[in-house]
Amino acid sequence: MYEGAIQDLIDELGRLPGVGPKSAQRIAFHVLSADPADVNRLATALRKVKDLVRFCTTCYNVAESEQCRICRDARRSDEVLCVVEEPKDVVAIERTGEFRGRYHVLGGAINPLEGVGPDNLRIRELMARLGAGVTKELILATDPNTEGEATATYLALMVKPMGIQVTRLASGLPVGGDLEYADEITLGRAFEGRRAI
Amino acid sequence: MYVRRLELVDFRSYPRVAVDLEPGGSVLVGPNGVGKTNLVEALGYAATLGSHRVATDAPLVRAGAASAVIRCAIVHDGRELLVELEIVPGKANRARLGRSPVRRARDVLGALRLVQFAPEDMELVRGDPAERRRYLDDLLVTRQPRFGGVRTDYDRVVKQRNALLRTAYLSRKVGGSRGGDLSTLDVWDTHLARHGAELLAGRLELVDALAPHVAKAYDAVAAGKGAAGIAYRSGLGGALTPDRPALEAALLAALAEARSGEIDRGVTLVGPHRDELLLTLGPLPAKGYASHGESWSYALALRLAAYDLLRADGIEPVLVLDDVFAELDVGRRERLAELVGGAGQLLVTCAVAADVPAGLVGARYEVTEGDVRRAG
Ligand SMILES: Nc1ncnc2c1ncn2[C@@H]1O[C@H](COP(=O)(O)OP(=O)(O)O)[C@@H](O)[C@H]1O
Ligand SMILES: [Mg+2]
Ligand SMILES: [Zn+2]
Numbered sequence A: 001m002y003e004g005a006i007q008d009l010i011d012e013l014g015r016l017p018g019v020g021p022k023s024a025q026r027i028a029f030h031v032l033s034a035d036p037a038d039v040n041r042l043a044t045a046l047r048k049v050k051d052l053v054r055f056c057t058t059c060y061n062v063a064e065s066e067q068c069r070i071c072r073d074a075r076r077s078d079e080v081l082c083v084v085e086e087p088k089d090v091v092a093i094e095r096t097g098e099f100r101g102r103y104h105v106l107g108g109a110i111n112p113l114e115g116v117g118p119d120n121l122r123i124r125e126l127m128a129r130l131g132a133g134v135t136k137e138l139i140l141a142t143d144p145n146t147e148g149e150a151t152a153t154y155l156a157l158m159v160k161p162m163g164i165q166v167t168r169l170a171s172g173l174p175v176g177g178d179l180e181y182a183d184e185i186t187l188g189r190a191f192e193g194r195r196a197i
Numbered sequence B: 001m002y003v004r005r006l007e008l009v010d011f012r013s014y015p016r017v018a019v020d021l022e023p024g025g026s027v028l029v030g031p032n033g034v035g036k037t038n039l040v041e042a043l044g045y046a047a048t049l050g051s052h053r054v055a056t057d058a059p060l061v062r063a064g065a066a067s068a069v070i071r072c073a074i075v076h077d078g079r080e081l082l083v084e085l086e087i088v089p090g091k092a093n094r095a096r097l098g099r100s101p102v103r104r105a106r107d108v109l110g111a112l113r114l115v116q117f118a119p120e121d122m123e124l125v126r127g128d129p130a131e132r133r134r135y136l137d138d139l140l141v142t143r144q145p146r147f148g149g150v151r152t153d154y155d156r157v158v159k160q161r162n163a164l165l166r167t168a169y170l171s172r173k174v175g176g177s178r179g180g181d182l183s184t185l186d187v188w189d190t191h192l193a194r195h196g197a198e199l200l201a202g203r204l205e206l207v208d209a210l211a212p213h214v215a216k217a218y219d220a221v222a223a224g225k226g227a228a229g230i231a232y233r234s235g236l237g238g239a240l241t242p243d244r245p246a247l248e249a250a251l252l253a254a255l256a257e258a259r260s261g262e263i264d265r266g267v268t269l270v271g272p273h274r275d276e277l278l279l280t281l282g283p284l285p286a287k288g289y290a291s292h293g294e295s296w297s298y299a300l301a302l303r304l305a306a307y308d309l310l311r312a313d314g315i316e317p318v319l320v321l322d323d324v325f326a327e328l329d330v331g332r333r334e335r336l337a338e339l340v341g342g343a344g345q346l347l348v349t350c351a352v353a354a355d356v357p358a359g360l361v362g363a364r365y366e367v368t369e370g371d372v373r374r375a376g
Helices: A004-014 A021-033 A036-052 A087-096 A123-131 A146-162 A184-192 B036-048 B119-126 B129-143 B147-175 B185-221 B244-265 B292-312 B330-340
Strands: A080-084 A102-105 A137-140 A165-168 B002-011 B014-020 B024-029 B068-076 B079-087 B094-097 B114-117 B228-233 B276-281 B318-322 B345-350 B363-368 B371-374
Touching: A004 A021, A080 A087, A080 A123, A087 A102, A087 A184, A102 A123, A123 A146, A137 A146, A146 A165, A146 B147, A146 B185, B002 B036, B002 B345, B014 B036, B014 B371, B036 B068, B036 B079, B036 B114, B036 B129, B036 B318, B036 B345, B114 B292, B119 B129, B119 B292, B129 B147, B129 B185, B129 B276, B129 B292, B147 B185, B147 B244, B185 B228, B185 B244, B185 B292, B185 B330, B276 B292, B292 B330, B318 B330
Parallel strands: A080 A102, A080 A137, A137 A165, B024 B345, B024 B363, B114 B318, B318 B345
Antiparallel strands: B002 B014, B002 B068, B068 B079, B079 B094, B228 B276, B363 B371
């Protein structure tokens, strides 16, 4: 344990996903010895991300205006809607270059252990979008793990009676994993090979 | 297959240790409490991603350290493979195979196949059904590593489903009529049935293949006294066959039937996590009837049968005998020594070297606090 501010920083960093205690300590001491201008830029970036970034009012992706870049893009198809858990999944899928439709970001997955049920996700908002009658295919691209699969099943049960084609990414994705860790080729293939459920 | 080298960092009592091992028999000698079991526990963890002593990972990390590392070099068919695991309690383990990171720790399953005898094995016979389910599932994963994923997925679904039922149960208790949000229960049912059927089918197939080996091994250990039989008892009842779609349908039907009871009690009452491996000796169940000696023979027979089955599959697992000879009478010691003497690699731990039958002693290692040294 260190004293005061440096330990506070180590503790805060250690709370971040993917940062273990050792890395937290390494980053903290790096910050301590870094150029004040660099540290200021980091601090500003941290503050700005909370002040400026909002959620797109249509798809709930991160955006810097009312609507995100993808929702504003008139060349994309409104007929195919891809449901993902997090904004980072949008980035992963965009990297594959296989998808030209729209997204819907749920903000997580059904997870009773963490107290997350359908009401805590943007499922009502999804239903409202589908209710407009433009969507022909709904792609369920939640993570291939227990919670993502459960969420996909739940959505499929709700959406199928609406007469919309519901598809799930092809297997081949690492089961139990995270969409964002799939490489572009694997994820791209999973997109092409998606099946109706 | 054999472990050529084991390295530990902050695992249990070891700040840092490296042991070079060889094929054939080796004995690790040291006083009680010095850290012998800790060493073989690390091997067991590398083989199954779990410990036979504790259910959570926290005790595996040396007190005061943040994470533990297990590194084993495994030689199989003349090729060496390095398995590295970093255990970070409360987070997903990080794993590397042959120095490349793998996406999930479960991808290292199969690299090291291990059968381990332990003083706690008596519990296989006398303990709760959970002990015997663990025995079956560990062997299932050792035999067919893909079941590592099935087992984890199934456990996760049960946990999630229990959390849902429990929340509903609690909110009903405080809030009266409002039963909490059970709108996703159907979803969890389908997933429980899907993964449960896969696990169940795997266990049923395993028990079929294993049963003759158990009978044979018991006969060998107990010198011809008593016929040992194993049978899988599922909450689904009756004679089940490892037909996945049929099992899935049966699980769904059983869930539907149990639903109101589950909601009342706030816990999942249906599925292979509640099944039992029944052990019999002649016409009687072993649990509650077998004598102390018979129970030991049975426990040894279960481990030996696992070893025989793997060898019959063409897998030569590493055998670990952790402090078991001290528990056995002379007759069982000699018979066990005969049965395991031919293992490709046999690691025996003991406090008193004289307890180990002479035929098994090859290389000798001395275990002292925090260190292991080749002694002859
Ligand atoms: N997480 C831990 N941190 C530090 N020491 C530990 C930890 N877990 C167990 N130990 C120590 O390891 C010792 C037991 O080692 P063990 O391998 O079971 O002994 P034996 O040689 O009898 O098999 C005990 O002294 C215990 O305090
Ligand atoms: Mg011990
Ligand atoms: Zn948008």
